[in-house]
Amino acid sequence: MIVQEPVQAAIWHCLNHYDYADAVFLSERLYAEVKTDESLFLLATAYFRSGKRDNAYHTLKDRHGVSSQCRYLFGICAYELEKSKYGEAEAALLEDSQSENSFDTVTNEFGDQASFALLLLGKIAAKTGEMPGPQRLGKKP
Structure with missing residues (x-):
């Protein structure tokens, strides 16, 4: 089980410092473990900021x-x-x-x-x- 807050902080830290690959990896792992609106938003944000707009769109399509x-x-x-x-x-x-x-x-x-x-x-x-x-x-x- 993942402790959500430290992982979210790490994801935002990666996003704020342009380390999109790690942000995507961490947010995918977080969302796999904890399916909340917050983790969904983080995952889609990581995809979007890393230039994977298609992934962000399809991630949010049925759950937005x-x-x-x-x-x-x-x-x-x-x-x-x-x-x-x-x-x-x-x-x-x-x-x-x-x-x-x-x-x-x-x-x-x-x-x-x-x-x-x-x-x-x-x-x-x-x-x-x-x-x-x-x-x-x-x-x-």
Whole structure:
């Protein structure tokens, strides 16, 4: 059994000092032992920062809905991979924001990351030429 906190600290230390290979190795081992939102986020972050955006995307694809950090990172991965994934990026960011006040919901849900989540939604809108929001997700205004 892995003691989670020291391993997480070691992973962040590797990431902060650009030792991505060790960060990926340690985060893969941690996630194999402890399947939490935190360890999932660390694994996807290690993949993303090491340039393995496909791995980060596929790691989060079916499991991104739990934490706002994972959903935001999945949104970034989907946005950066290809045009056909813009809808997935938007859906991940607006997953729980299908109300008319989705701006307020996103702001409350993402906390410190809210401005970045909203910026990503704006980038998606600029690329697709459509306004993000509940209408795109099948909810009527």
